[in-house]
Amino acid sequence: MDNLSEQVILIIVASVFLLIVAGGIILLVYVYQRKQLSSLKEKEQLRVDFEKQILESKLEMQEQTMKNISQEIHDNIGQVLSLAKLTINTMNANNSETLQEKINNSKELIAKAIQDLRNLSRTLNTDNINDLGLLRSVEYELELLKKASAYRVELSFDGEAYRLEHKQELIIFRIFQEAIQNIIKHSHASHILVTFHYTSSHFELKISDDGVGFDTHLNGINKKELGGGMGLRNIGHRAKLIAADCSVESHPGKGTTLQIKLPLTS
Ligand SMILES: Nc1ncnc2c1ncn2[C@@H]1O[C@H](COP(=O)(O)OP(=O)(O)OP(=O)(O)O)[C@@H](O)[C@H]1O
Ligand SMILES: [Mg+2]
DSSP: OOHHHHHHHHHHHHHHHHHHHHHHHHHHHHHHHHHHHHHHHHHHHHHHHHHHHHHHHHHHHHHHHHHHHHHHIIIIIHHHHHHHHHHHHTOOTTOHHHHHHHHHHHHHHHHHHHHHHHHHHHHHSTTHHHHHHHHHHHHHHHHHHHHHSSOEEEEEEESOOOOOOHHHHHHHHHHHHHHHHHIIIIIOOSEEEEEEEEOSSEEEEEEEEOSOOOOTTTTTOOSSSOOSSHHHHHHHHHHHHTTOEEEEEEOTTSOEEEEEEEEOOO
C-alpha cells in the first residue's frame, strides 16, 4: 500500500471513531435529558398532588367545622338561650324573693351563651389552624367533643411544645379529625386519650380509644400502607406527603391507637 492509501484509511478510521464517539455523546446527553425531564415531571406531579391534598384537607376541615358549629348551636347555645327565655317567662314581678334570683340566673345564662358564641366565631375562621396552631385546635375540638358526648376525653403532653410548618399542622389536624370521626362512628368507646409528644428529633401524636377495636388484617389494612375505607387510605396517603409515619394498632375488643410520627428536618 502506498503512503496515500494509508493516509486515506487512517482518515476514514479516525472519522468513524469520531462519529461513534459523537454518537455516544449525543445518546448520553439524550438519555440524561430524558431522565431529568421525567424526574422533573415526577416532582411536578408530587407538588400538584400535595397541593390537591392540602386543598382537600382544608375543605374537609371546613365541612367538619360546620358540622361541629351547627351541633354546638343546636345542643349548647340554643339550649342555654331557651333556658334563659324560660326563666324570664316565669318571672313574677310580685314575687320579689324569686325575682332577683331569676334575673341573676338569666344574666348568667346569657353571658354563657355570649361566651360560647365568641368561641364559636373564632372557629369559623377557615385559617384557624394557622392562627391557633395544631395544639390549641385539637384542644378546642376535644372541648366540643366533651360537651357534646359521653366520652371521657383526656389530653396529655410530653416535652416542650413547638409549632410545625403550616401545611404539616393542617394535614396532621385533618388526620386527627378523621381518627376522632372513626372513634365516634365505629368504636363504641368510653375513653379517648390524645397524646402529644415533642422531642428535638420528631413530633408524635397518638389518638387511642378503649372501644371495640378491629382486625387490621381482616380489613386489609397493611400497617405500612393504611388501607380499609377511604378515611384510613387518605390518612396513609397524606401522612406520606409530609414524610410522616402513620400506623394503626388495633385488636378486636382491645381498642384502637392511631399514631403519627413526623421527623423534624431542621
Ligand atoms: N377507632 C376505631 N374503632 C373501631 N373500628 C375502627 C376504628 N377506626 C377504624 N375502624 C374500622 O376500620 C374501617 C376503616 O375505617 P375508614 O376510616 O378507612 O373507613 P370508614 O370510617 O368506614 O369510612 P369513611 O372514613 O370513608 O367514611 C372502619 O369501617 C371500621 O371497621
Ligand atoms: Mg372513617
